[in-house]
Amino acid sequence: MGLLNSIKKTIGGEAKPAGVATEKKVEAKKEAKPVANKIKLGHVHLSGCTGCLVSVADNYLGLIKILDDYADLVYCLTLADVRHIPEMDVALVEGSVCIQDHESVEEIKETRKKSKVVVALGSCASYGNITRFARGGQHNQPQHESFLPIGNLIDVDVYIPGCPPSPELIRNVAVMAYLLLQGNADQKALAGKYLKPLMALAKRGTTACFCDLMNDVINQGLCMGCGTCAASCPVRAITHEFGKPQGQRDLCIKCGSCYGACPRSFFNFDVIPEFEGISEIIAGALK
Amino acid sequence: MVSDPYLGKYTTCVSARSTDKEILQKAQDGGIATTLMVYALEQGIIDGAIVAGKGDRPWQPRPFIAMSREDILKARGTKYNISPQISLLKEATRSFGLDKVGITGVCCQMQAVRKAQLYPVNMRDVPGKIALAVGLFCMENFPYKSMQCIVEDHAGQSLHSVKKMEIGKGKYWIYTERGNVVTLPLKVTHKYEQPGCHVCLDYVSNLGDISTGSVGSPDGWSTVFVRTKVGNDVWSKAVASGMFETKPIEGVKPGLELVTKLAKEKIDKNRATVEGRKTFGVNKALRDPYA
Numbered sequence: 362m363g364l365l366n367s368i369k370k371t372i373g374g375e376a377k378p379a380g381v382a383t384e385k386k387v388e389a390k391k392e393a394k395p396v397a398n399k400i401k402l403g404h405v406h407l408s409g410c411t412g413c414l415v416s417v418a419d420n421y422l423g424l425i426k427i428l429d430d431y432a433d434l435v436y437c438l439t440l441a442d443v444r445h446i447p448e449m450d451v452a453l454v455e456g457s458v459c460i461q462d463h464e465s466v467e468e469i470k471e472t473r474k475k476s477k478v479v480v481a482l483g484s485c486a487s488y489g490n491i492t493r494f495a496r497g498g499q500h501n502q503p504q505h506e507s508f509l510p511i512g513n514l515i516d517v518d519v520y521i522p523g524c525p526p527s528p529e530l531i532r533n534v535a536v537m538a539y540l541l542l543q544g545n546a547d548q549k550a551l552a553g554k555y556l557k558p559l560m561a562l563a564k565r566g567t568t569a570c571f572c573d574l575m576n577d578v579i580n581q582g583l584c585m586g587c588g589t590c591a592a593s594c595p596v597r598a599i600t601h602e603f604g605k606p607q608g609q610r611d612l613c614i615k616c617g618s619c620y621g622a623c624p625r626s627f628f629n630f631d632v633i634p635e636f637e638g639i640s641e642i643i644a645g646a647l648k
Numbered sequence: 649m650v651s652d653p654y655l656g657k658y659t660t661c662v663s664a665r666s667t668d669k670e671i672l673q674k675a676q677d678g679g680i681a682t683t684l685m686v687y688a689l690e691q692g693i694i695d696g697a698i699v700a701g702k703g704d705r706p707w708q709p710r711p712f713i714a715m716s717r718e719d720i721l722k723a724r725g726t727k728y729n730i731s732p733q734i735s736l737l738k739e740a741t742r743s744f745g746l747d748k749v750g751i752t753g754v755c756c757q758m759q760a761v762r763k764a765q766l767y768p769v770n771m772r773d774v775p776g777k778i779a780l781a782v783g784l785f786c787m788e789n790f791p792y793k794s795m796q797c798i799v800e801d802h803a804g805q806s807l808h809s810v811k812k813m814e815i816g817k818g819k820y821w822i823y824t825e826r827g828n829v830v831t832l833p834l835k836v837t838h839k840y841e842q843p844g845c846h847v848c849l850d851y852v853s854n855l856g857d858i859s860t861g862s863v864g865s866p867d868g869w870s871t872v873f874v875r876t877k878v879g880n881d882v883w884s885k886a887v888a889s890g891m892f893e894t895k896p897i898e899g900v901k902p903g904l905e906l907v908t909k910l911a912k913e914k915i916d917k918n919r920a921t922v923e924g925r926k927t928f929g930v931n932k933a934l935r936d937p938y939a
């Protein structure tokens with residue numbers, strides 16, 4: 362808790378211009394560069410439906426605050442007028458890669474080359490998700506038929522599964538990425554601990570399915586029937602019979618949410634029990 | 649703030665009982681869970697509560713979203729088999745449109761709530777809408793068919809005839825409508841436990857806003873831990889408005905000592921189980937969910 366308290370004191374306040382400055386000066390400063398240590402954030406749009414980007418935007422004022430104080434949006438085809446992938450601290454990649462589309466392939470490789478941290482934003486980038494069901498045949502590029510999650514082409518650092526990923530998880534990762542890159546020692550430590558399981562998901566693999574719960578939770582004797590998986594499934598493929606999850610596997614779109622959400626996929630005792638303090642830090646950072 | 653390796657963080661621990669006679673009639677212990685949710689609903693602290701109501705079969709729970717006192721009361725009493733409470737967590741906010749969700753559940757379900765808040769994987773609109781999480785103590789739970797084996801095969805009672813079940817004082821107690829009381833030693837019931845419970849590292853719902861159970865307090869009373877700011881706020885207001893009688897935990901028997909002993913027993917045993925999974929096969933480990 363001592364750690365969390367010290368973090369609370371430093372974040373939220375530090376980014377603001379000094380109170381002694383005259384109004385005029387503050388204005389001028391703001392236009393130039395209000396916060397020296399902002400990170401460079403980008404959104405790379407591959408074969409995704411823009412639902413992930415909408416979820417980013419659904420943080421409303423939280424997003425504005427992030428863009429004001431913590432991050433410059435240096436690349437985003439929808440929102441920023443930049444045509445070529447620049448150097449980025451954190452790249453949020455939405456969508457899978459169509460391997461018949463030369464440009465997409467080049468774009469993801471360049472993203473890796475130019476980014477410190479590559480985040481697979483959403484289930485298509487992480488696991489292929491609904492794009493796994495593509496068979497091509499669409500105008501005007503009917504030969505575009507093979508879609509792979511980005512982890513099949515490059516190394517990925519962090520996964521944010523979800524279809525679409527929840528705005529709150531995107532927000533948490535954004536704040537933690539900032540703390541990791543620009544924070545003091547305590548903040549870096551917290552961010553490292555927080556991001557670790559999402560980094561482990563990125564190492565774990567590029568396929569997802571209800572079967573993950575069968576293989577790695579239920580068959581492993583770990584399921585305790587809490588119901589989380591059913592709540593997280595975007596297509597309601599999971600019901601509980603006698604307290605245990607049943608997946609309608611034909612409905613499953615392979616998004617990986619159920620596994621990521623399950624308390625028995627990962628549960629880090631150095632982070633989750635601190636929910637109260639950490640939630641306050643995140644809320645404080647975005648106030 | 650006390651921070652105990654087994655009992656978690658808490659600011660207050662008391663023995664308590666609801667002052668609501670109607671709630672107490674069918675409550676498992678001191679009616680804490682039900683009274684807190686009713687109070688929170690009536691005060692506008694929550695818009696509704698996820699509780700364990702009646703399922704299709706006798707003594708089978710089914711989680712549902714209670715939006716009235718009457719509905720919350722339907723969930724009174726412990727059902728010793730699995731009620732997947734969290735399956736409704738997003739449903740409550742997204743389909744029912746609740747902005748302030750109350751939830752009761754066992755320890756692992758409190759863990760699930762907090763994971764959903766900090767790592768909301770496809771849990772849009774959940775993190776900021778948990779208004780009150782009341783956790784129950786929990787040594788273990790049973791699959792439905794296990795409970796059926798215990799009650800019908802071992803105790804020889806029809807599930808339809810059972811009025812109350814309870815685990816306490818080292819025994820599984822079955823009370824029937826006609827006044828029968830059957831007890832089974834827990835060594836008979838152990839093998840029927842839900843396997844997932846054997847890696848559970850929480851006994852007194854360390855992650856609830858408030859947590860409650862029977863152990864530590866006299867019959868008809870409950871032991872209550874108040875843990876978070878939210879918990880403190882609700883608990884102090886509820887006590888101030890006369891919803892509960894309370895006694896200092898130091899003044900009741902068997903008190904905190906027994907709670908600590910049982911928590912330690914459970915958690916140490918399950919830690920050993922988690923450890924043992926590492927060498928389960930020949931150079932093959934079972935997965936560690938906490939690694």
Ligand SMILES: Cc1cc2nc3c(=O)[nH]c(=O)nc-3n(C[C@H](O)[C@H](O)[C@H](O)COP(=O)(O)OP(=O)(O)OC[C@H]3O[C@@H](n4cnc5c(N)ncnc54)[C@H](O)[C@@H]3O)c2cc1C
Binds near residue numbers: 679681789
């Ligand atoms: C599986 C299980 C094991 C338990 N083990 C222990 C123990 O080892 N030691 C101990 O002291 N206490 C244990 N308890 C808690 C105890 O049995 C009481 O539930 C608790 O004291 C609350 O009593 P009350 O009078 O305040 O609740 P009441 O007012 O009677 O309300 C009961 C509440 O419990 C919830 N509930 C009932 N069944 C379930 C279920 N299967 N899953 C999730 N929620 C449920 C309902 O939603 C309701 O809100 C256990 C409870 C459960 C469900």
Ligand code: SF4
Binds near residue numbers: 583584622732
């Ligand atoms: S979320 Fe995990 S532990 Fe909970 S019911 Fe689903 S598979 Fe079981």
Ligand code: SF4
Binds near residue numbers: 569598616
């Ligand atoms: S069962 Fe649902 S949550 Fe799990 S991978 Fe399939 S679609 Fe996603």
Ligand code: SF4
Binds near residue numbers: 756757787789848
């Ligand atoms: S023992 Fe643990 S895992 Fe099992 S039902 Fe109780 S709280 Fe959940």
